Amino acid sequence: MTTVLLVLVAIMATVVWWLLRQTINVSPWIERRPIEDVPGDGAFSLPPVKVGLGVFLAVATSLFALLVSAYFMRMAGADWTTLAVPKGLWLNTGALVLSSVAMQWTRNAAKHGVIDRVRIGLIAAGVLAFFFLAGQLWVWQQLSASGYFLSANPANAFFYLLTAVHGVHLLGGLWVWAKATARVWRSTEVGAVRLSVELCTVYWHYLLLVWLALFALLLSTPPRQNSCNPDTVAICGPTR
Numbered sequence: 534m535t536t537v538l539l540v541l542v543a544i545m546a547t548v549v550w551w552l553l554r555q556t557i558n559v560s561p562w563i564e565r566r567p568i569e570d571v572p573g574d575g576a577f578s579l580p581p582v583k584v585g586l587g588v589f590l591a592v593a594t595s596l597f598a599l600l601v602s603a604y605f606m607r608m609a610g611a612d613w614t615t616l617a618v619p620k621g622l623w624l625n626t627g628a629l630v631l632s633s634v635a636m637q638w639t640r641n642a643a644k645h646g647v648i649d650r651v652r653i654g655l656i657a658a659g660v661l662a663f664f665f666l667a668g669q670l671w672v673w674q675q676l677s678a679s680g681y682f683l684s685a686n687p688a689n690a691f692f693y694l695l696t697a698v699h700g701v702h703l704l705g706g707l708w709v710w711a712k713a714t715a716r717v718w719r720s721t722e723v724g725a726v727r728l729s730v731e732l733c734t735v736y737w738h739y740l741l742l743v744w745l746a747l748f749a750l751l752l753s754t755p756p757r758q759n760s761c762n763p764d765t766v767a768i769c770g771p772t773r
Contacts, residue, residue, distance in 0.1 A: 625669055643730045
C-alpha cells in the first residue's frame with residue numbers, strides 16, 4: 534500500500550512541478566496578443582487551459598489515491614478473494630505505453646513544425662489508446678464469461694472500478710485528442726495545435742503513470758486462495 538500511495542504522491546508532485554514550471558518558462562508561441570492587450574503587469578502569463586489541466590490532474594490523483602486506500606482497507610475483510618490478474622492486461626499495458634511514446638513523438642514533431650509527422654503521430658497515439666480501451670473491455674467480457682461478476686467478490690468489484698475510472702479518464706483525453714486531430718487535418722499551421730498537442734501529451738503520460746501504478750497494485754496483491762480454477766486459467770496469469 535505504501536509503495537503505491539508514494540507513487541501517486543510522486544505523480545501529484547510532478548503535476549505541481551509541471552504547473553509551476555510553466556509559469557516561468559512560457560513559450561513565445563503560447564501568447565500571441567500584443568503586450569498592451571494583456572491585463573495586469575504580465576507577471577502570470579500561464580494559459581488558463583494549462584492551469585485547468587494542472588488542477589484537474591491534482592484532483593484526479595487525489596481520487597485515485599482514495600480508491601487505492603479503500604482497496605487496501607477493504608482487502609482486510611474476511612470475504613476478500615484475490616482476483617488473479619488476467620493475461621490480457623499485459624497486452625493492454627503495452628498498447629498504452631506505445632500510445633504515450635507516439636504522443637511524445639508527436640509533441641517533438643510539433644515543436645519542429647513538421648505537420649505531417651504531427652498527423653501521423655496523433656493517429657498512431659489515438660489508435661493505440663482505443664486499442665487499450667477495447668482490450669480492457671475484452672478482459673471484462675472474459676472475466677464475466679468465466680463467472681467473475683461485479684457482485685461476486687469485493688476484489689472483483691474493485692478491479693472493475695479501478696479499470697473503469699481509469700478508462701473514463703482516457704475517454705475524456707480521447708475527446709480532446711479528437712478535436713486536436715480534426716484541427717490538424719484542417720490546417721497546415723502547426724502553431725494552431727501545438728498547445729493542444731502538448732497538453733494531450735502531458736495527459737497521456739499522466740494516465741500511463743497512473744495505470745502502471747494500478748497494474749502494479751493488482752500484481753502485488755497477495756492472494757488468499759487460488760482464484761483461478763482449471764476452467765478459467767486461460768484468461769489468468771499464474772497465481773502467486
